[in-house]
Amino acid sequence: MANISDIAKLAGVSVSTVSRVLNRNPYVSESKRLAVQRVIDELDYTPNRLAVDLIRRETKSIGVILPYTNNQAFDQILHGILNRSVELGYTVTVLPTKYDAKQELGYMHMLKSKRLDGIVITSRSNPWEKLAPFAKYGTIVACEYVEHPEIGCAYLDRYASFVEAFALLKEKGHTRVAFTTARREQSSSTQLTIQAYRRVFGELPPEYHLSNCYNMDDGIRAARLLLDAPRRPTAVYANGDEVAAGIVQYVKSLHMLVPEDFAVIGQENQPVGIALDLTTVDHRLVQVGEQAFNLAIRKSADKIEIPYRLIVRKST
Amino acid sequence: MANISDIAKLAGVSVSTVSRVLNRNPYVSESKRLAVQRVIDELDYTPNRLAVDLIRRETKSIGVILPYTNNQAFDQILHGILNRSVELGYTVTVLPTKYDAKQELGYMHMLKSKRLDGIVITSRSNPWEKLAPFAKYGTIVACEYVEHPEIGCAYLDRYASFVEAFALLKEKGHTRVAFTTARREQSSSTQLTIQAYRRVFGELPPEYHLSNCYNMDDGIRAARLLLDAPRRPTAVYANGDEVAAGIVQYVKSLHMLVPEDFAVIGQENQPVGIALDLTTVDHRLVQVGEQAFNLAIRKSADKIEIPYRLIVRKST
DNA sequence: CTGAAAGCGCTAACAC
DNA sequence: GTGTTAGCGCTTTCAG
Numbered sequence A, B: 001m002a003n004i005s006d007i008a009k010l011a012g013v014s015v016s017t018v019s020r021v022l023n024r025n026p027y028v029s030e031s032k033r034l035a036v037q038r039v040i041d042e043l044d045y046t047p048n049r050l051a052v053d054l055i056r057r058e059t060k061s062i063g064v065i066l067p068y069t070n071n072q073a074f075d076q077i078l079h080g081i082l083n084r085s086v087e088l089g090y091t092v093t094v095l096p097t098k099y100d101a102k103q104e105l106g107y108m109h110m111l112k113s114k115r116l117d118g119i120v121i122t123s124r125s126n127p128w129e130k131l132a133p134f135a136k137y138g139t140i141v142a143c144e145y146v147e148h149p150e151i152g153c154a155y156l157d158r159y160a161s162f163v164e165a166f167a168l169l170k171e172k173g174h175t176r177v178a179f180t181t182a183r184r185e186q187s188s189s190t191q192l193t194i195q196a197y198r199r200v201f202g203e204l205p206p207e208y209h210l211s212n213c214y215n216m217d218d219g220i221r222a223a224r225l226l227l228d229a230p231r232r233p234t235a236v237y238a239n240g241d242e243v244a245a246g247i248v249q250y251v252k253s254l255h256m257l258v259p260e261d262f263a264v265i266g267q268e269n270q271p272v273g274i275a276l277d278l279t280t281v282d283h284r285l286v287q288v289g290e291q292a293f294n295l296a297i298r299k300s301a302d303k304i305e306i307p308y309r310l311i312v313r314k315s316t
Numbered sequence C: 001c002t003g004a005a006a007g008c009g010c011t012a013a014c015a016c
Numbered sequence D: 001g002t003g004t005t006a007g008c009g010c011t012t013t014c015a016g
Helices: A003-013 A014-022 A030-043 A050-057 A072-087 A100-112 A128-136 A158-171 A190-203 A217-226 A241-253 A271-275 A286-298 B003-011 B015-022 B030-043 B048-056 B074-087 B101-112 B128-136 B158-170 B188-201 B216-228 B242-255 B270-274 B287-300
Strands: A060-066 A091-096 A118-123 A137-143 A153-155 A177-180 A233-236 A264-265 A279-280 A303-305 A310-311 B061-066 B091-096 B118-121 B139-144 B152-155 B177-180 B235-237 B263-267 B278-284 B303-305 B308-312
Touching: A003 A014, A003 A030, A014 A030, A050 B048, A060 A072, A060 A100, A060 A286, A072 A091, A072 A286, A072 B091, A091 A100, A091 B074, A091 B118, A100 A118, A100 B128, A118 A303, A128 A137, A153 A286, A158 A177, A158 A190, A158 A233, A158 A264, A158 A279, A158 A310, A158 B048, A177 A190, A177 A217, A217 A233, A217 A241, A217 B270, A241 A271, A241 B270, A271 B216, A271 B270, A286 A303, B003 B015, B003 B030, B015 B030, B061 B074, B061 B101, B061 B287, B074 B091, B074 B287, B091 B101, B101 B118, B101 B128, B101 B263, B118 B287, B128 B139, B139 B287, B152 B287, B158 B177, B158 B188, B158 B235, B158 B263, B158 B278, B158 B308, B177 B188, B177 B216, B216 B235, B242 B263, B242 B270
Parallel strands: A060 A091, A060 A118, A118 A137, A137 A153, A153 A303, A177 A233, A233 A264, A264 A279, B061 B091, B061 B118, B118 B139, B139 B152, B152 B303, B177 B235, B235 B263, B263 B278
Antiparallel strands: A091 B091, A279 A310, B278 B308
C-alpha cells in the first residue's frame, strides 16, 4: 500500500506538500496541487487514519456505554446519538456492559488509550467516583443527572415522571399498586422509583416491587407473581412497554380485563405499547441521545434536562 | 501524559524492555519486570492504542453497515455481532447508511484507511462490484448470499422462506394475497419476495405490493391502502412484525377480525408479534450476526446458511 | 509557496 | 536478557 512519501516521490514534491493538498491547505501552487492529486488518483491512495489520529490526538469517534443492545430503551438513545454522529462525520462505537462493572471500567480506559474522544454513559454500574477521573482523558457525558462539574449530562427528571405515573394510578382509585424495575437497589433508577412510590403511596410492601425485568417474558413472570400475591395489587407501573406487554398478556390469559381488573402503565412509548394501546411515559430517549452526543463533541459539561410526557391510553 | 520512553527512563531500562513487559514477553528478568511495572503503576500509564495499532496494522475492531431506519431486524443482527465481539475483545463501530450509497461507500473506505479490520454488511445499497474491491483492504462479510469468492457470508434462504410463508397462506385458502417490503425493486430482498410470490400465486397485481414499510405507522398506512383496494386482498405477508402489528391495528379498528377477515404474517419474531400472537417467520437474525462476526475475525470467506423457522400463531 | 526535519508513541529486528 | 535503532504513516514547525 502506498504511503504519503510514495506519493511525494512520484509527484516530485515533498511530503509536506502532499500533506497540504490532503488537508486542503491553501498555500500550494495550483500546478503542484494538480500533480499531487494526479498521483493520488492514479495510486488510489488513502491516508492512514491511525497515523493521522495519532499525531492529531483526536479520533473523531465516541463510544456509547450501554448495558444491553437488545433493549428498546437503550436503542432509542443510541439511535439519537447515531442521528447526530452521521451528520457531523463522527464514528460511534458500541460498548455493551451487561452491567458488568469491570467491563465498564475497561471501556473507560479507551479514553485514556486515546482510542475515543469521548464516551456517553447511558447507564452505569460503577459509582461516579470511579468513572469521573477519566474525564481528564476525554469527554464524559451521562444520561442521568450528575453533580460532577466535569461531566455533562442530558437527563430526564425520572423522579418527577415516576411520581406522575403513580399519581395517575392513585387518582384512578388504585391503592394497591406494584411496579417493576430492571436492577435492584444498586441502580439509581430503581432508587428513584422506590422514593416516588413512597411519596405517593407511603409504605412499600416488598412483594410489590419486582426486579430483574427486561423483556416480555420477564413481564409475564412478574404478572404471575403479582396476581398470585396474597394482597393482590390492582395496578402496576412497568419499567418499559415490553415488560408491560408481557404483563398484559398474562392478565388477558386469565380472562381478566385491562384496565378494569388490572391497570398497567409502561414506559418509552414503544411499538408494542402502541399496538396494545398502553398508557405510557415517554421519556424521549431519542432526544436524550441527540443531546448527549452534542455535549460529547462540544466537550461540554452542561446539564440539559429533557422533558418527558405521559401518554394516557387505554390500559389505565 | 506519560509515554513509553518516560517509563523506560524512570525504570532505568530501554523502551524495548518496557514494551516487552507491556506485551507479556517472557524474555524479561523478574527484577526489571517488577521495576517497570512499578513505574507503570505509579504513573498510571496506559499505552496509546493508536500507536500500537498503527505499527501492528490491526485495530481489533470491525464495523457494521446497516440502514438503521429504526428497523428492529438490523438491531437483532447487531446484537448477535455484539455478543461475540465482547467475548473476543473486539470493538464494534456502527455505520448507519439510511440506504445512502455514497455514505455506504464512505464507510468501506474505513477499511482502506486502516481504521477497521473488517466490515459486516447487513444490507447494502451499492452493487457488489463496487463493494467487493475493498476486500483487499480488510475482511468483508455479508448477511446475504454472495457469490464472490473473497466475501464471506452468513445468510438465510430468503427465497425459500418467502415461498413457505406464501404457501401457508395459499393452503389456508387465500388467493388474493398482498405483501409489504422496505425498499423497492433495487433491493435484493424485495426482488426475492416478488419472485417467491409469482412462484406461489402467479401474476402479481401491482397494487398488492406496498413498499416503503419500516414501522408500525407504515403498516397502518399499508393496511388502509390494501383494504380500500378494488380487489381487496384477504391476507398480507408483512416484512416485519412491527409492520404486521400496524396492519392488525388498522384491521381491528375497522372491527374486522384477524385472521377470519384478514390474515397476517410477520417476520423476525419480535416482541410486538408475540404480544399480538402473530404468525411470523423467524429468520434467526441474532445467529446471523454471530456467524457473520465469526467470519469477519477469522477473515474467512465461508458461506454459512442459517436455518429459518416458521412460527404459526393466531393471525393466520 | 516549499521542503527538511523533528516528532507522535509504539514494536521488532538485530546485535551484544 | 537487554538495548539500539529503524521504522509505522502522518503533521507541523521552521527556514528559506
